[in-house]
Every structure is written in C-alpha cells, then in structure tokens.
Amino acid sequence: MNLEHGQTLLFTGDSITDCGRERPLGERAGLGNGYVALVNSLLDAWYPQRRIRVLNTGISGNRVDHLEARWQTDILDHRPDWLSIMIGINDVWRHFDYANNPDQVDNGRYQTTYRNLLEQTRPQLKGLVLMTPYYIEANATDPMRAKMDQYSSVVEKLAGEFDAVFVNVQAAYDHYLAFRPTQSLCGDRVHPNQSGHMIIAKAFLTAVGFDWNTT
Amino acid sequence: MNLEHGQTLLFTGDSITDCGRERPLGERAGLGNGYVALVNSLLDAWYPQRRIRVLNTGISGNRVDHLEARWQTDILDHRPDWLSIMIGINDVWRHFDYANNPDQVDNGRYQTTYRNLLEQTRPQLKGLVLMTPYYIEANATDPMRAKMDQYSSVVEKLAGEFDAVFVNVQAAYDHYLAFRPTQSLCGDRVHPNQSGHMIIAKAFLTAVGFDWNTT
Amino acid sequence: MNLEHGQTLLFTGDSITDCGRERPLGERAGLGNGYVALVNSLLDAWYPQRRIRVLNTGISGNRVDHLEARWQTDILDHRPDWLSIMIGINDVWRHFDYANNPDQVDNGRYQTTYRNLLEQTRPQLKGLVLMTPYYIEANATDPMRAKMDQYSSVVEKLAGEFDAVFVNVQAAYDHYLAFRPTQSLCGDRVHPNQSGHMIIAKAFLTAVGFDWNTT
Amino acid sequence: MNLEHGQTLLFTGDSITDCGRERPLGERAGLGNGYVALVNSLLDAWYPQRRIRVLNTGISGNRVDHLEARWQTDILDHRPDWLSIMIGINDVWRHFDYANNPDQVDNGRYQTTYRNLLEQTRPQLKGLVLMTPYYIEANATDPMRAKMDQYSSVVEKLAGEFDAVFVNVQAAYDHYLAFRPTQSLCGDRVHPNQSGHMIIAKAFLTAVGFDWNTT
Amino acid sequence: MNLEHGQTLLFTGDSITDCGRERPLGERAGLGNGYVALVNSLLDAWYPQRRIRVLNTGISGNRVDHLEARWQTDILDHRPDWLSIMIGINDVWRHFDYANNPDQVDNGRYQTTYRNLLEQTRPQLKGLVLMTPYYIEANATDPMRAKMDQYSSVVEKLAGEFDAVFVNVQAAYDHYLAFRPTQSLCGDRVHPNQSGHMIIAKAFLTAVGFDWNTT
Amino acid sequence: MNLEHGQTLLFTGDSITDCGRERPLGERAGLGNGYVALVNSLLDAWYPQRRIRVLNTGISGNRVDHLEARWQTDILDHRPDWLSIMIGINDVWRHFDYANNPDQVDNGRYQTTYRNLLEQTRPQLKGLVLMTPYYIEANATDPMRAKMDQYSSVVEKLAGEFDAVFVNVQAAYDHYLAFRPTQSLCGDRVHPNQSGHMIIAKAFLTAVGFDWNTT
C-alpha cells in the first residue's frame, strides 16, 4: 500500500467528508461518521503495524470556492503527507435547488479554482488523491447526474495533470446500482448511509494499493 | 364548490398527510404543516362564508394495510361528510429501501385492501376524494416512478368504481417538473417543501370545484 | 402578473413578515412560516415557468425606526427588483401595551421616517409594494383599530406618492370578519394562524396581478 | 373576614385558575402563578394569625361539562370548607374559535350543568363563592363580550339561588378598562398578566370581607 | 400616594429584587417574580388611573460593592423619578457561608459605600426609598440575624440623612413570625416564596402612602 | 469494625439518604451523592480486604408512615445483614412548612410506627443502626430544633429497646456548630453539602467500630 508508516493523510471536502467531524480539526474519535472514519478504521484493522495519522477538515455545504477561502488554515497549515479531496457536489447541486440564486459555480470556474489550489499544493505533498463528486442515480441522462459527470471529468483531467491517484466514486456507485436501487443507500441521492460510505472507502483504499488479503 | 357549509372533510393517509398533525385527531392548529393545512387555509381565505370542518388522521409510514388496521377508529368514527385518501407511496417505497424485508404490499394486495375499505365506507359519505400517490421524478422509466404509476392506475380505477373525485397528484407534479428540477421541491422525491404541498392543495381544490376567482 | 422571470422580490417588516425566518437572510426553506413563505409557494405552484427569488428580512417587534436603522444592510444591500414593506403594527401597539414608556412613534414620526426610507430606495426598484398594518378587529371604533387605521392612511398616501402597488391588508381582513369572528384567526388580533397569513398572501398576489386561473 | 382560621378553601375552574398548578392537587408552592396564588399570598401577608389551607384544582381548557366529569375526585373528595368556582370562559370561547365543531355548551346547557353541580355540593360547604367568567374588552357590543355577559348573568342568578358570595370579575375588569387599554393586561383578552390576576384576587378578597387596613 | 402619574420607579438590589428579571432592563413582563412585580401589579390593580413605569435592575448575589460598580449604567442612566434600594443581605451572608474568603464587606465599608452612592444620586431624584436587608429568623440573638440588624441600622441612619422613605422589611417579617414559623416562607431564611414577597410589597407600598381602600 | 466481609448493609430513610440514588435499588455508582456513598467509599478506601455490599433505598420526602408502606419491598426483600435507618426530619418539618395540612405525624404516631417496623425486622438482622434526625441549628430553643430533639429521643429509646447501634447525628452537628455557622453547611438547615454528609458518615462509621488508623 502506498501510505507509509508515520505519514499524515488529510481529507477535505463537503458534507460527505465532514459527517459531523470535530472542529477545528477532525482526528481519531472526531473524524465524523462517514467514509473518512471508515478509511481510518480499515487501516487500523488491516495494517496495525503502520501508524497513519488521519485528519479531516471537510465542511458541509462547501463548494470549491469555499475550499479556496480556507485552503491555508485548513489544508496547508496541517502539512499533510497525503491529501485527498472530494469536492463538486454542491457546485452542481446549487444549480438545481437554488436555481434562483445568481451566485453559481459553473464548470469553468470549478476547473480554474480547483487547478489553482492544486498548483500551490502539489509540490509539498508525497501523494495526492482526487475523488470525483457523484450522484447516486443510475440514469446517466438525469439532468443532475449528467451535469455531475461533467464536473467529474474535470477531476479526472486534473488528476492526470497533477500526478494524482484518481478515485472514480461515481463508477463505484454505478457498480452497486447495477444490482440495487438508489433508495437502498439514501433518500436524496447524495448523502448515503454507512453502506454508501463503505463503497467510497473501498474505492479509495483500493486506489491507493490496499491489500485486502493482508491478515 | 362541492364542499358545503357545515360539512366535515377528513383527510387520511401517510406522512404527506400527517406532517406533524396532533394526536389523536388533527384539527385547526393541529392539522400539521402540509397540504391539509393549506387546503384548510385556502378554504378560509377564499370561502369565509362557508364553515367547513377539516380533520386529519394521516400517520407517517403508513401503507394501505396500516390504514385498514385503524379504519374504524380513525376514519369511520369521525363520521365525515367528505373523505379524502392519499395512500400508496410507502407500499411502493418499501420495495426499494427495505427490499430485503419479505413483508411487502404488491399491486394486487394494494387494490384488494383499498377496495375493501371503500366498499364499507362509500355509502356513508356525501363525497369521496381519491388522490394518487406520486414520485417527484420526471423520468417515467425510473424504476420507482414506474412502479408508482402502476399503483396510481389502481387509484384511478377505484375512483371510477366508487364515484369519487379523482385527483391526479402525479400529473400536477409532472406539470411543475416540466419547468423546474425535482431538487427545487425536495431531496428524496417524496417529502416536498411547502411549494410541493401547495401543488397538492391546488390540485385537490381545483378537483372539488374551487372557484379561484371568488373574492 | 407584474413579477417577471429572474427577478428578486424582498419582503421586510415586523413579526408578521419575520415568522421565524433564517438569519441573516431568509430564503427558500428559511422564509419563515408566514405570508412570505405562502407567497413563495403560490408563485411556485401557479407560475413554475417563472423563477422569482423571494427573500425575507423581517424582524419581530420592529417599528419603522428599527427598519431605518438597518435599511442599508437588510434592504439596499440585497439589491431587490421588487420590495414589499409591511410596517406599523408595533408603532401603534406600543402606545397600548407599553404606554408608560415615553419612547413612542407617533403618526407624524411614522410618516416622516417611512417617507425618508422610500425616497432613498424607490429609484433603484423595478416595483414597490406597500402593505397596510392591520388589527384583526371588526369594530372600527376600537381604540387600537382606530389608531391603526390612521397609520394605514399614511401608507396609502405614501403608495400614491411613490407609485407603489398598494395592498390594503386591513380591508382583506375586514372582508373575512364580515363572516367569521376574529378568534377564528388568532388570539391577540395581530399574529394570525396560517389562514390569516393566506389572506395576506392572497391580497398581495392579487394586487400584483396574479392570475389565479393559470394552470 | 369570612374565612376562618383552620378552614380549607378550594378553587376550581379553567386555565385562569390552573396557571400551571401541580398535579394532582395544587397547594402552597404548587398553586400556580395566577390569582389563586395571589389570594394565598395576600391572606398570609394580611392575616398571618389565620391558617387557611388554599387548594387549587383548576384545569386549562375546561368548560362546565369537564368540571362535571371530575367533580367527585377533584372537588368533593377534598372536603373544602369554602369552594370558589370560576367557569364559563371556554364554554363561550369555543363558539368563536372552534365554531366548526358541533360540540358546544350553549347557555341553557351551561346553566343546567352548573346548577346540578351546586345542588349536590352546597349542603356540604361552609361557604361558596361564584365568580363570573369575563372578557377583557370594554366594548359591551363585541360579540364574544356580549355572549360572555349572558353566561355571567347565569352565574349571578345561581349565586342568588345558592346563597353564594358573588364576585363580578367582569365588573372589576371594566373598572380598570375605564382607564387603561386591554393590551396593557394581555394579548388575547382572556389570559392576563399578573396585574390582571391581581384584579381578580382583589375582587375575590373584597367580596369575602377582607379588611385591607389590617396591619 | 406619593408616586404620581407619569413617573418612573426603579428598583435595584440583589436576588430578592432580581428574581429572574429580564436583562439588560426589567420592565412589565420582565420584572421577575418577586416583590417588584407584585408592587407593579398592586399599583395597576389599585391605581389604574396613574401610569407609573416600574423598572428593575437587581442582580442576584450583589453586595453594595457590586452596586457601586454598575451604578452609572444600571441606575443613573435610566433617570428614575423614584429609586428604591434593598442591599445588604449578601454583605452579611458571605461572612457566614464564605467565611474562609478574605474579601468581605464589613459594616463600615457597607456604610461608606452606600452613602457614596446616595450622595451622587439623591439630588436627581423626586423620591428615594431605602429598604432594610433582613433575615427571616425570629430569634434576634441568632448570629446572622444579629449581624443583619447592624446593617439595617445603617440603612435607617442613611434614610434619615438623605430624606428617604424608610421601609423596615425586617420588622414586617417579624410581625409575620410572631404567628407563623420561618419554614412557612422559605428554606434558607432569605429567599421567600410569594407570601414573603407580598410582605415586602405591602411594607413598601404602605410606606409610600398607598391607600388600600381605594376602589 | 463490626461490619464483616461478605455482609450486606442497607440504608433507608428520606432525602438525606436518597440523594439521587438509582431506582429501584441504589448500589455502587447508584448510591447517590450523600452520606451513603461516602460510607461506601470510606469502607473501600480503609478496608479493601472486606467486601461489604452497600445498598440504598431512601426516598426524598419520606416520613415514617411512608417507610411503613414500602417496608416489605424496599427493606425486607433485600435481606440485609445490617440495616441503618434515618427517619423523622420530614415528620417534624411538615408541622412547620405545611402547618395548614391536617395530615401530620405527631411524636406518638412516630414512635408507634417506628417500633412496629423494628419488631418485624430485628430478628432477621445481624446488626441494626438507628440514626437520629437532626436540624442544623445550634440554638436548642429554636422551635423546629426543639421538636426535632423530641423525635431524636424516641430514636435513642428505640435503639435501647432493640439492641441497635445508636448514632447521634444531631450531636455530631452540634460539635461542628460550636466552631462554624450553619450557613457553611447548608441553606435550609436540613440538606447539607458534602461536608455535612461527611459529618454523618464519620459519626456512622465511628459508631460501628471503624478503625480510622487502619492503613
């Protein structure tokens, strides 16, 4: 596995990452009840011989412009070895639930802002993980799913540019949705139950080389 | 309008009807915060000269089998002049979110149980209103929407059999969804905000002959 | 209807407008549970093809002097296309319930302050709506009702001066009170239940040219 | 004063009497925060040499038919020397706020039920006090005030029939309203602040021969 | 009565005055639940023709040195016509319950501080009322009672110096204690129930010339 | 010390014993925060080699007649080796704070009831401890203290009759009051702080032969 003993792994993003983590910094019991805590627990259970410090600075409702506003204090100041970002769901969602509000992050602004953050950060990192946003909807022509896929494409592109581990969370959900309905994971197709968070955690760890057969 | 001065109008159903109404009987300030309260307020504001007693016995999570179990105490004992029923959303939903649970109400059981309730009740009523269940999803091929439409067809059929006013709530939502996304009304495509409840109230009142131009 | 697609409509005033709205700005689910939310819901249900952003900055207990103190941040800074004001109930009420307190807004101060606010605002607006304060009491010789009518006259006069849509809320309540007692709407003749708020919403929308027969 | 050392004085009635008293029996610190507690405190402060046990079994929302249903356990079983009753406000009010509900206590039913209670109780009492219901509204032609006066007339008549001390609470309020507005006492013209309860306590004690000049 | 129509009467002191009043200023419903509220209610019930504004700035736990620290903002800035002070209970009590704490207000410091406050205030007042502290204990040789009497003597002396109405609250309690035990008023001999507060209110109003026989 | 390894020691009584213990049976962390918990902690800290099960069935407000009503379930059914009783404070107190209530336990009824309980219980016990009630007031002529001493005399007499360890709690407090004021222990002279409970615990343990010099 790519994460080494003694390293710090920081997760940031929106409500999917936040999940009730402690302020100002989520750590151990304060990691929240989402995929970040599951990643931490899986690391402990599978790799007890490696001590990896997991941190969480996700904030509910964040879009990429909110991340930008707190990048120094919430990400850079913690000096992580590895950084994992999942952002974009609210950038898309606001076009649908707050359509009357003119303050929107379109695809171009999303890409520009995101790239700017990566440029100032990548050199300081040992590893970077970029996770796609997602919409837990199997129908790819659904308007919000279709728009989300466009933002996910930006993430995939940026992952290539910045030598990042790319985690296709949308694809992981699509695999699940081939067998089960979206309602088995959540009501709003965004905030999943623990099973949905486990799907994210599995995708993340597999992408960073986790060996599931380790005793 | 078909509702006359001095009559009692009872609404029953699931969480869409319940909306936090008072127990054991919802009336006036205890009607909850959904379409039932809006119908009551619209009647008061448009028809102050008619005193119509509005009651609410909806219970969240109910399927048609739950209605059957409490039919005598929660519906018949209140001796309404008009009865309005909206049931079926949970009958469908449980197939998707509790698919592992074998206790399900399929379309046949839904129709049989529903008809049985109407048979024992219709003779005592001055008027009956049957409202379709719905799924706030524009795509008619979505699995849960498709199944919901089958249950709605049962409601339409029963409305014909029992000389009931038929309210196609799904159609009312579809009209809205032609212009706006589902996310502007709710997260889970089932429990709407007040705008969604207003759509139901508008459909209900129009169906019972409400004259919107009344001063 | 006079409100156009893409416009912003801001409501401000006292507790009747406030109704528990979110701070610092009421929008969508944060509009409170009064007439403002009902106006928003009726717009959505009748005119889904027009996206109108509804905002609420009412604060409970406000008199016109309180509005003046927060006019820049709570009204002008939001740059509304349409502005609707309902103020005056507390200006009158304090003469009755806090009569021993020498700090009172008499009719002259009310008019002067109100006009001053309109003068600095009207040029920036596409439309202005002035709603009368009211007292839900049919007897026009009741001391508080009589005084309230004097303040309402000021509102009507200002509406004429500033080319505003005038909404006579008192008259709307009087129509209702011709058929029903005040106790059916509220206890204190000021803070109504949802039926009372629906009367305000109906009066407001009718005044701005709402077509109730629109499908 | 007519109340003697060692006697028990029981108050019963509706919310005006209840005022948050303890269940099942209000006594000392559990008398609630209304006129009953004030009567108790005034007795203690003016007549420390007389020990008078004051009890309270008022229940909010009660009409005379509710009193009837609990007469044995809540009044007779406590074997008071003196009994004071104030009932009727809700009998009248329900005609106005729940006009759509057919279950109403009209003036005739009020008188019959009330008389029946007094007949079975008067012989066991050393003293009986009947207090009128009231509406804190100076205008005697106000519909609810006018109806309340009719019920008060019944109380006055019954006081004569049963050799009771008659307390005209409405008259006591009218004296106050000659100088001050109703809004200085309460919002809904029924549930007063402490000043309003003091008016009731003063009227009660004066009627039972309280000597205010006692040191 | 010495209090005139249109005047403002401000009470200040410790927990006996505070009694849960509103911050920053107690008025009307915010006067707390002690003797201040009772004085206000008795004034309303006996003298409705006089409008007297009653204010409360008592704070629990205060000694005279605490009053001094907030004298400008909490007393002088409100510009009362009449000022009533009751302070001293905590100055004494701390000698008994916090005897180990060296920060104590002895009798000399009490007198000096108190006089200083009166000197800067008396000229601005139409009337001044000084109330003794008290200990609800009949035995004058009880250590805390004996010490309290010494502080009360200071109050009486200052009342003479500053042309103040003197209210001997201790004497009023002693009259009561001649007939009833201290336990009938309170547990700790300091914080009484409403009967005890009524004793204070009666003493206060009698001292300012209240005519109890006024209709 | 008289308490042996393996024995059960049950305390019962009123609020002094109760102190928030768990229902239905206080044990270990559920012993409450009074002298019972302190006795348990002192036993653990001084005699770790003896395992003594401490139980608590005190109930706030109890008089000896309340103990009688629950004697079987709350005392006998637990089959204690040692039983410690402290009862009588409320038997006396009610004469003072609820003097108007005719339901009182006078000294004679106290003795008769208490003796009856001991007669049916003593034969089953290995040891019995009777603790006096008390009033934390140094002045022996204070009315409530004087009456309390009479009840304490009954306890001392019964201790002699039933071969019980007698604990003079009043005397223990008197020793303390020779140096410090009652206010340093509590407000109402009945419910002490932890220092007061420690005085009881010390008296109890010394009486049962506790060796304070044990390492």
Added chain:
Amino acid sequence: MNLEHGQTLLFTGDSITDCGRERPLGERAGLGNGYVALVNSLLDAWYPQRRIRVLNTGISGNRVDHLEARWQTDILDHRPDWLSIMIGINDVWRHFDYANNPDQVDNGRYQTTYRNLLEQTRPQLKGLVLMTPYYIEANATDPMRAKMDQYSSVVEKLAGEFDAVFVNVQAAYDHYLAFRPTQSLCGDRVHPNQSGHMIIAKAFLTAVGFDWNTT
C-alpha cells in the same frame, strides 16, 4: 461466501452487539453503530448482488441468563437463517466490578445455559456463528483476561458440538495488540471505537468465507 442471497442473518448479544440499535428490532439504519452495522455495510459494498437481511437484537449489559429470558421473542420469533451470538463479557465482568453482588454466572452456569439455548435453536438454522467474548488486554495473566479466556474456551467447545462457525475475536484483538496499545482502541478494554468494531467485523466475515477480492 456462505451467506446466500435472500437469507436473514440475526446478531444477538450484549452492548458490543447492541451499540444503540433500534427497539424492538434493529434493521438497516437501526442496526446501531458497532460491528453489526459494519458487517451489513461491508456485505452491501462487496456483495451488492446478494440481498441479505441483517437484524440485531443485542442488549447492553446482557449475560447469558438475560439472553435465555428473551430467547423466544428476540431470537426464535424472527426465524433467522443464520444466527450469530457473542455473549460472555458481562458474565465475566460482574465478577470484577460487582464482586460484592452474590448473583454471578460462573463458568459452569455459563456453559449449561449457553448449551441449552443452542440445543433448542440449532435444528432451525441454516448456519450458526459463535463468537468469543474478549478483553482487549495483551497480558494473558491479567485476572479478567484470564477468566475471559476460560469462557472463550467454552464457546470454542460449543462451536464444535453444534457445527458452528467459530470466530475467535480475542485472537483477532491479540493480533492487533501485537503492534498497538489497548488505549488506541478504547478506555475500558471492552467497548472499542470503530477500529475495534472493524476488527470484529473482519474476523466475522472472514470466518464465513467472505472474499475480500470480490469487486
């Protein structure tokens, strides 16, 4: 994997199993926040094509005798295909924290009661899983660990007798403790954080043939 599509898997036990599950039956979102929920989430994420209904009837504080008392209603009545039991921690723990209480389940009573439950249940099951109790303490000579191992031996023996899948939870913890201190998992060596529950879930699933490499 041994668990098949359409099967029901019921977990029962003590607080480790309970973890705040819903009453009366834990299912889906009501499975609690322990290893049971993790097993459910891992099944969903790894095997979406198999629908396995997971139920939870654990109750905090239970020993094997408590399980026996509710076996019919909480286990048999749900007719599981697979049953998983983890019981014994409290049977051991009570010897240490409630040593003074004579009601203890020794090793013999543990084995007898446990076997009795299995005998009446095994024939109805498709599969049975027996999990050892544990103590998260590496030192095998620690008194509570040593005693726990004796009870674990009983579980292993019973697993052999009843053809059950045996899960050695203690061994799974021991592997972890070879690298990390017990304090990284929990405070009391019994109730772990999510990492500790993940260790249990991993052990359980591996024992029932889970293929971690399944996509």
Added chain:
Amino acid sequence: MNLEHGQTLLFTGDSITDCGRERPLGERAGLGNGYVALVNSLLDAWYPQRRIRVLNTGISGNRVDHLEARWQTDILDHRPDWLSIMIGINDVWRHFDYANNPDQVDNGRYQTTYRNLLEQTRPQLKGLVLMTPYYIEANATDPMRAKMDQYSSVVEKLAGEFDAVFVNVQAAYDHYLAFRPTQSLCGDRVHPNQSGHMIIAKAFLTAVGFDWNTT
C-alpha cells in the same frame, strides 16, 4: 496537621483534579466531585476549628505544558499558602491513545517543564505537595503503568529538590489493588469512582499530618 487556620490551599492538575469544578475558580460547592472536594469535606468534618480555604484550578486533559501556559493566572495570581499539584497522566497517556500525533511530552520535557514551574513558585509558598500520577493497574510491567512509574519517579525526585510533601498516589492504589480488582474502581484505569478519589484524599491528608483520631 500541617495546614493552619486561615490558610489557602490550592489544588491544580488535570481531569482527576478538575472533576467538573466551576470556572474560572473552583471553591466550596464549585470544587467538583473528586478528591479535592473530599479533602475539603474531610477537613471540615475533622477540623471544624480550622478555617482552610480550598481552591481548585484543575483542567481536564492537561499535561504539564498546559499548566505552564496558565501558571500565572491560574496558580500564582491566587497567592495560595499551600499548593498541591498532580500532573502527568495525560503526558503519558497521549503516547498510547494519540501515538500517531507527533506532539508528545517525553520524560525529559516533563521534568524540565515541571522543575521550571516549581522554581518560580516555591519561594512564595508556605507548603508544597507533589502527588504522583498513576495508572490503576497492578501489573507493573504493563506498558502504560511502566511508563507512568518513570514520570512518578520524576515527581519524587522534584519533591526532594523542592522540600515538598510527597504523596505516592500510585502506592496508595497498589495497596488497594492487592485486595480488589481495578474494575471495582473504574473502567479506564484512570478516572476512578468516589472510592478511588477517597483513596487519593486519604493519601493526601495522611501525608500532610492529618490526625484521623481527632474528634
């Protein structure tokens, strides 16, 4: 006993000292529910003739570096005659439960910081008490116990250097653990119940010359 009449004794430390004390300064009823309050109660009960002011400024989670940061305001500014310090448990514990966090206080930093605090404080004190940290675990080879013993040795050494009363809390617990299991005192071997706090209080008082046989 070494503590004299009129002296102030200040305790500071971590959660064991804090125990819910009042902010900003714990005194009397605000001393918390741990050993500090017990010491205060034992002093009152055994030595009523000596008035000793006990203060508490412990804060949960503190290590010696946290003490250093607040030394001036929380210790020196209170000018105690006697100072008692118990610190070190968290300095050790963080190595075990937050091992991944690089911010640790090793033994050297512990000693340096501790000595620095004592050097600036000792000259101002009449007496100093240094209490060891502890781990309620009998096995001296347990990793956390072993490390704790190293920090305790530092405390013993510093006590010698600074003429302090040395309290070996670990030894006091070890005596108890010779007879009873750790589980009888607490779950996490750090935060004991009242019995554990009594062991600390006993050790403290014995060390400062408390005469347990004083009447």
